[in-house]
Amino acid sequence: MRKSLLFLILFIFGLSLSILSCKKDSDKNPKPVIAIKDSLKVKSLVPFDSTLVSSFFVKYPNLKKYQEETTELYRKRNYQYVWFDSKGMLEVSHLLYNKLNEMEDDGIQATIPYKEKLDSLFQNHAEKYTASINDELLISSLYFFYTHKVLDGLDSKKTTEIGWYLPRKKVSYVDYLDSIIAKPSLINKNEKKVLFEYYRLKEVLLKYRKIQKNNLWNPITKDSTILAFKPGDSSQTIAQIRQHLFVLGDIAADSQNAVFDEALANGITKYQNRNGLKANKNITEKLIASLNIPIEDRIKTIMVNMERSRWIDADVAKSKELIVVNIPAYQLTFFKEGKPVLISNVVVGKALNQTVIFSADMRYIVFSPYWNVPTSIITKEIKPGMAKNPNYLAQHNMEWNNGSVRQKPGPKNSLGLVKFLFPNSNSIYLHDTPSRNLFNEDKRAFSHGCVRVAKPKELAMEILKNDKSWTPEKIDAAMHKEKETWYTLKNKIPVYIGYFTAWVDDAGTLHFYDDVYQRDDQLATMLFEE
Numbered sequence: 001m002r003k004s005l006l007f008l009i010l011f012i013f014g015l016s017l018s019i020l021s022c023k024k025d026s027d028k029n030p031k032p033v034i035a036i037k038d039s040l041k042v043k044s045l046v047p048f049d050s051t052l053v054s055s056f057f058v059k060y061p062n063l064k065k066y067q068e069e070t071t072e073l074y075r076k077r078n079y080q081y082v083w084f085d086s087k088g089m090l091e092v093s094h095l096l097y098n099k100l101n102e103m104e105d106d107g108i109q110a111t112i113p114y115k116e117k118l119d120s121l122f123q124n125h126a127e128k129y130t131a132s133i134n135d136e137l138l139i140s141s142l143y144f145f146y147t148h149k150v151l152d153g154l155d156s157k158k159t160t161e162i163g164w165y166l167p168r169k170k171v172s173y174v175d176y177l178d179s180i181i182a183k184p185s186l187i188n189k190n191e192k193k194v195l196f197e198y199y200r201l202k203e204v205l206l207k208y209r210k211i212q213k214n215n216l217w218n219p220i221t222k223d224s225t226i227l228a229f230k231p232g233d234s235s236q237t238i239a240q241i242r243q244h245l246f247v248l249g250d251i252a253a254d255s256q257n258a259v260f261d262e263a264l265a266n267g268i269t270k271y272q273n274r275n276g277l278k279a280n281k282n283i284t285e286k287l288i289a290s291l292n293i294p295i296e297d298r299i300k301t302i303m304v305n306m307e308r309s310r311w312i313d314a315d316v317a318k319s320k321e322l323i324v325v326n327i328p329a330y331q332l333t334f335f336k337e338g339k340p341v342l343i344s345n346v347v348v349g350k351a352l353n354q355t356v357i358f359s360a361d362m363r364y365i366v367f368s369p370y371w372n373v374p375t376s377i378i379t380k381e382i383k384p385g386m387a388k389n390p391n392y393l394a395q396h397n398m399e400w401n402n403g404s405v406r407q408k409p410g411p412k413n414s415l416g417l418v419k420f421l422f423p424n425s426n427s428i429y430l431h432d433t434p435s436r437n438l439f440n441e442d443k444r445a446f447s448h449g450c451v452r453v454a455k456p457k458e459l460a461m462e463i464l465k466n467d468k469s470w471t472p473e474k475i476d477a478a479m480h481k482e483k484e485t486w487y488t489l490k491n492k493i494p495v496y497i498g499y500f501t502a503w504v505d506d507a508g509t510l511h512f513y514d515d516v517y518q519r520d521d522q523l524a525t526m527l528f529e530e
Helices: 002-028 051-059 061-076 091-101 115-123 133-152 156-161 173-182 196-213 236-248 262-273 285-291 295-310 314-318 375-388 436-440 456-463 472-479 520-529
Strands: 321-326 331-336 339-349 358-367 398-401 404-407 418-421 445-447 451-453 485-498 502-504 510-512
Touching: 051 061, 051 133, 061 133, 061 173, 091 115, 091 133, 115 133, 133 173, 133 295, 196 295, 196 502, 236 262, 236 285, 262 285, 295 502, 295 520, 331 456, 339 436, 339 456, 358 456, 358 472, 375 404, 418 456, 456 472
Parallel strands: 321 485, 339 445
Antiparallel strands: 321 331, 331 339, 339 451, 358 418, 358 485, 398 404, 502 510
């Protein structure tokens, strides 16, 4: 009896010291307590010792880059368990495990750190399993591994190195975990966090991987005696093209017919329209070369553009007005309330004068503009021209202005009849051009870096549509006045100049575009080395 009493006294004394010690530590480092939402129905385990977080990353050094976020996560939750409750592993834990194993479907080629340990944890998990702190921290670390790979993408420093100056989205994946726990299905698709285009590309990636898996992509062999096929011609080459278009979904059925019929002609037109080729109903070497691009290359293209989609803030799509230029598509789209109201062909910078990938707010429209010639063009083109021809400036409607050269307003002005300014350090803007023939070319990389617009008047009219003081007639008059007129927009319009070589439109149609600046391989190398 005395022994029992003595043991009880010692136990109470020891417990008191422990409580006092914990209280002192707590007073020194007070931790915010985050209440778990009632809707989660989690019966929490006893919070664990905060010092075990740093100990975990000593034991698992390949996850150390996620230590800061993991620490923040548990500090926010007062070191309560996230992935386990008193009954065992939560549903969201299994969902995350499945998503980690399906990262290839998200266009990610990466080795999961400590995969064997993770597999063992989930495959040998018993219903009455007692959670260990290492297991809890392993799942949390791999949650951050997953979100950064699949939702965030490459580090912003790396994307800047490859010339991507569009603003990167900013997401707290510590806070995002609250949303996932409250609604686990968000881990499958959440267009509030990732641009909708990412999920569209993910769907076509699965389709192309299925084509690859089923060996449905065989090279088309061309009849060497025929330069081009036209409707009515017959050849086994035509039958092969029909099979390719059927696999891609450009024709509804594969009749295996070797005759170039109307159904095939319509399928070819559809294929050309979505692959940046000039539409015609003939089978040319250029068409066959496009159809013969290996399926592996198409898959890589889809994957690198999924990566680019990760970098775009999903809120961009919610802009009341938005102008987007996709360089490889040579296309401008003006969106209002998320719907395209104007689509125009554009000319972009040539390889030596690449149009920069960035964004800025449009603030001004300048009608009948002067063209202030850049110093580089004065040096490389105008001065040599003046040396050969004393009347060079007059013949090009140019004049000296404060030590520089400018071209006067008029129909022959290099900027055309109107320009659209969104002030930026790159000196890039949208403008009209007198060289209208260039818009008929398949590949339209001809400028010194600025973006020439095929429909400048229509763009001005759409921008000023709700301004009663600017009628179509007044806009036309200002464009032909040959006197520079500036107009300040009442509402700034964000302009995004991007670079996507694969894009799925609102109708679900996949478009491929030439990698005009040869950027896909560089990005693929960075991705697949990660």
